[in-house]
Amino acid sequence: MLHRFANPTRFLRLSAALLPWTAGLTLVLLIAGLYLALFGSPADYQQGETVRIMYVHVPAAWMALFCYSCMAGASAVGLIWKHPLADMAAKATAPIGACFTFLALVTGSLWGKPMWGAWWVWDARLTSVLILFFLYLGYMALHNAFDDPTRGARSAAVLALVGFVNVPIIKFSVDWWNTLHQPSSVVKMGGPAIHPSMLTPLLLMGLAYTTYYVWVLLLRLRGEIVAGKVRAIRLRQAHG
Amino acid sequence: MTVDTITSFLHMGGHAAYVWPSFVITVVVLAALFVHSLSFLRAGEAALKGLKAEDEASDET
Numbered sequence: 001m002l003h004r005f006a007n008p009t010r011f012l013r014l015s016a017a018l019l020p021w022t023a024g025l026t027l028v029l030l031i032a033g034l035y036l037a038l039f040g041s042p043a044d045y046q047q048g049e050t051v052r053i054m055y056v057h058v059p060a061a062w063m064a065l066f067c068y069s070c071m072a073g074a075s076a077v078g079l080i081w082k083h084p085l086a087d088m089a090a091k092a093t094a095p096i097g098a099c100f101t102f103l104a105l106v107t108g109s110l111w112g113k114p115m116w117g118a119w120w121v122w123d124a125r126l127t128s129v130l131i132l133f134f135l136y137l138g139y140m141a142l143h144n145a146f147d148d149p150t151r152g153a154r155s156a157a158v159l160a161l162v163g164f165v166n167v168p169i170i171k172f173s174v175d176w177w178n179t180l181h182q183p184s185s186v187v188k189m190g191g192p193a194i195h196p197s198m199l200t201p202l203l204l205m206g207l208a209y210t211t212y213y214v215w216v217l218l219l220r221l222r223g224e225i226v227a228g229k230v231r232a233i234r235l236r237q238a239h240g
Numbered sequence: 241m242t243v244d245t246i247t248s249f250l251h252m253g254g255h256a257a258y259v260w261p262s263f264v265i266t267v268v269v270l271a272a273l274f275v276h277s278l279s280f281l282r283a284g285e286a287a288l289k290g291l292k293a294e295d296e297a298s299d300e301t
Contacts, residue, residue: 034263049253056266099273107262114258212270219277226284233291 008085008225015218022215026208033204041201051198053111058186059206061104063213064132065167067097071139072164075157084228085221087153090160091143092220096213098136104129116180124173125181128166135163149231 037055044051071093078086108126109119120126139156146152174183186192192199252259 038263043253048255049259050255052252052259053262056262060266095276096273099269103266103269106265110258110262114255212274216274216277219274219281223277223281223284226281226288230284230287230291233288233295237291 011085012222012225015222019215019218022211022218026211026215029204029208029211033201033208036201036204041197044198047115050111050114053107054198055201055205057104057107057111058202059209060100060107061129062206063100063209064097064104064129065170066210067093067100067213068132068135068160068164068167071097072160072167075160078153079157079161087157088221088224088228089217090157091153092217092224093213094136094140094143096216096220098133098140100209100213101129101133101136105133121180123179123181124177125170125179128170128173132163132166132170135159135166139163 033055037052041052041055043049071090074086074090074093077083078090105126108129112121113119139159142159143152143156146155173179174181185194186199186202194202250256250260
């Protein structure tokens with residue numbers, strides 16, 4: 001079953017059909033989410049208008065963790081079953097996850113300054129997310145550090161799996177340590193502690209980021225498959 | 241919408257310097273990554289097309 005869809009030729013056909021849908025869905029969700037975030041939602045009674053930063057900050061942080069989990073999962077499949085498409089999926093996810101982590105850090109900094117009075121504090125949540133950003137960069141650097149792409153993929157996959165220990169640390173950092181960062185208001189026992197007028201744009205932005213990830217992942221995966229073909233032809237030509 | 245409501249909207253309760261850059265950088269980074277991914281794919285496709293044409297030309301000789 002897995003191998004049926006993981007065949008590169010079949011993947012190219014399937015992704016060509018999916019691309020316009022993911023593109024359209026991303027744009028519709030993003031426009032609706034941004035509209036509600038900026039116009040259709042109230043200011044917070046404590047944080048005022050700065051609460052609007054939440055709608056771009058929180059989903060970026062969710063995606064930073066989600067992309068890393070996907071990258072680690074795909075790396076594990078690539079290591080165990082040696083499936084080339086799994087390696088490519090992990091490699092294609094890394095820059096997307098790095099961008100989301102970068103956005104979570106920058107928008108967090110822009111939110112921290114007016115609320116905490118500091119652009120940056122070395123607390124558990126912020127520091128562990130910064131480490132996540134460096135893990136993405138390390139993964140990409142290691143992947144490209146070898147002449148033999150399969151060796152690069154294997155080394156990077158091991159790094160992705162070892163670095164996965166950071167994901168639960170980030171998730172629970174706000175519970176385990178006394179941090180400045182506030183704990184989750186959406187995913188908690190007894191349902192979300194956030195008003196629907198704020199929850200709706202937040203979830204819309206979260207969905208938009210998810211479909212954006214799928215959209216760009218499909219594009220990058222197609223790019224990786226084509227780059228692999230180019231590499232194979234060049235090798236064949238070089239060896240006559 | 242009057243000019244006053246637009247001005248106060250852009251003012252963001254005095255936090256315009258933090259709210260607007262957050263949204264702008266999000267859109268810029270996501271757009272840039274999309275453009276990079278698309279050009280990566282297009283460059284690969286162009287290289288593949290060139291190599292295949294080369295292959296066919298060398299087969300004929």
